[in-house]
Amino acid sequence: MPIHLHTPLVESDPFSHPGQRVWLKLEALQPSGSFKLRGVGHACEVHAARGARRLLSSSGGNAGLAVAYAGRRLGLPVLVVVPESTREWPKSLMRRQGAEVVVHGKSWMEANEHLTALRQPMDAFIHPFDDPLLWEGHASMIAEAATQGPRPDAVVLSVGGGGLMCGVLQGMHAVGWQDVPLVAVETLGAHSLNAAVDAGQLVTLEAITSVATSLGARRVCERAFEWTKQHEVIATTVTDDEAVRACLDIADEHRIVVEPACGAAVAAAVQRRVPALQGASNVLVILCGGVATTYGDLQALAAARQEEAI
Template sequence: MSPTNLHCQTPLKKVDVLSQYLPGRDVYLKMESSQVTGSFKMRGIGCRARKAVENGCTHLLSCSGGNAGLATAEAARLLSVPCTVVVPQTTTQRMISRIQEKGATVIRHGDNFNTAQRKAFELVNEIKGSVYVSPYDHPDIWEGCTTVVRELSLEMPERPAVIVASVGGGGLLTGILDGLKEVGWQDVPVLAMETYGAHCFNLSMKASQIVAMEKITSIATSLGARTVTEGLMERVPHFKVMSEVVEDKAAVQSCLKFAELENVVVEPACGATLAALYSGILSRLDSEHRIPPGPAVLIVCGGTGVTLDQLQTWATQLQ
């Protein structure tokens, strides 16, 4: 019998010092970095993996050299099934080792995600009983991510004025929107943050249709989907979604500020969310009266693919 949830309920922290960046408002951090794998990915991937195993899957397959691959490996370990993760050649040995420590088999193939994904699709056809676990593009992924809003609805002392989250392929944001509808918060604005060079959602929002990026140039590789899921774009017109983009420099600097404040290292993908506060974007939206009265909630999505030394090196290079 598989466990009901493979993720944990994460802390919600009211951080008074952050109100200096958004005067007159309380600022809350939803610490998804506290998940066992260090990122929100355990919510969606845990749900997808659990349902797959309940429906007869005997082998989980993933294509990700980052947090999604790590989450799939952890889900397989908890569900007691084998796992294979296909990663591109560019994946760091540090992340490969972390995935292997969960008991998964790692296959290096190709020099980018698309090539590695094609290999994963081949393996699904070759390995009997296997299921491919997408990093973001599946209804079960979105269902798992709704749980972050369910928790907020029970933890928050009042309705949030805005929820801030990073968006890559769109799994988290799609789940957040579904969660808002579920708890009766459909009118709560959501600020979706990206970095330039990984801003396919922002481009899609401007075009009112899915836009594919030719290549990812941002260092925030966890945001590195060339397109967002169709499920997200179908939902956007029914919610108050704002899209903003920051430079890599702002994302990295925000990670370093956060490490100093909370003693937690997160990836630049998460730094994009933090930059909404540190770089004054939320303050500007407030002054433009695009945010109603009340507290701001930042989803600290986490990520374990970087070290403090790497962040400091990037900060020097991006000066």
Template sequence: MAKHFHLNTPLLESLSMTKYVGTSVYLKMENSQPSGSFKIRGIGHLCQQLAKQSKGVVCSSGGNAGMAAAYAARKMGVPATIVVPSSSPQLVVQRLQDQGATVKITGRVWDDANAEALRLAETEGLTYVPPFDHPLLWQGHACMITEVAASLGPGVKPGAVLLSVGGGGLLCGVIQGLKDVGWTDVPIVAMETVGADCFNAAVKAGRLVTLDDITSEAKCLGAKTVCKKAFEYSQSSELTIISELVTDQQALCAVQTFLDEERVLVEMACGAALAAVYSGLIRGLQDEGRLPTLLGPLLVIVCGGSSVDMEQLTHLKHKLQT
């Protein structure tokens, strides 16, 4: 059995977040993965399955999927080409290059970069690593829930799971994980920012929707269309998935509060999930009867993010305060 590229991450109880929600809050600290986010679970798994004999891997990503693909490729000794949109911070480009990847900047949004990655896979015979839409990715991500079940111990299960949605890979992985441990009755609160809300738009429309543009600053949530599997899950009567939105300001405020209270810096995409606690949204869902008033422990997936530093945080504060 090949060694995994991901770590079994800490599950930490947050007393400060517990005060906001009134029930115990557990943080699955995916920000501590070697590539900076949960993505290494699925992408590491996919690369081990598909890229062993590869001439190289190619991945389209404005950040975390690219970091994970570059990390896995470096560990496997195969070349990596990461195609990023021009909206990606210079910090990300630098970090990808530090991992030994060739970085190609194409188009304005992820969808443009993805078209180029698919072309390169075709013309240069590279293994295409999709950032969120592949069963092997979801299978890899699912193990985080198995870890949570082991950490909480027998007889304890979350009252709800709170996570961010970009393209839907994390959501699909978490659902797969909940199935694996027999927790399909646990509701999921799926968070997005206004302007990067392809999942919420699909849930509202009752069909897949392609956004005209990504206007949110949470660039790592920036897929214009959510993956089909995530949408199908939202329509399933066996699962409870509550799709909610916060503003960029709320997500940024959550990032700052999390930094102050937990001493951890995450990116805006992760802040979308944290904002559900800090902005009172979880309490609101309880008041509306959409989550139980007596809620079991809340499991928050701290998905992390490698495209943030203090300079980027300051830049976002100036930009969003106007």
């Protein structure tokens, strides 16, 4: 039995219109709350089979929680080092799974350096997005979707470091969707893929200024950028306001709470500003999930954005 769940593909009446049906792949229903469990679970299983005695993560968000959950399922101890900026809620969720959580440094980079110093010979480090084992695991969601609904005319997903994008494209090519365009969505202020596509080379953002912190990779992984030259990838952006509003709509219409990082993909799909979406009869949206933001947080974010606009 794999560590991840097979998730439903649902037709979203609220997000569709008469000429277009929107289908949501509900990765938010994974036990750890996000798609991360697919790739992380697969990587953890592989490392366990190779003899790993402990699993390590330096993610203060969904990847760290996925490692914690996978470690509990595999009976392996887990160490997660998170930066000081990590909120109490995700840390408590990791501890609930039995992980040891260490807080160190002001940034992910400092946390990761500290984790590296603590690494022992029999430890396995699980990268949050840049690892072929992760992409292989993430690809399974497309293998499922291909048996659950119609062949899409476009696929929409959010991009942070690029791990989900790499896995989904790998899965699309495996099921014969090579000609289906991929709409890759980021929020302004966390748009490292968009910047790379515009520049024609990898770009490191000076800082992450978006509230969608799960998209906060200042530089997208190299494989994700390579995919833009091998497949029709349409990089686009939405604002923080649009992403948060989409999250509230998802909660109201589908009773599922997700992070702004996930709301970004739904916002782009519903707005249909991208030409590839305007003529599409069936659109597949990866509802990637995320647990670092509660419904109360979303309401507070929306209220704060309104006050700033006044």
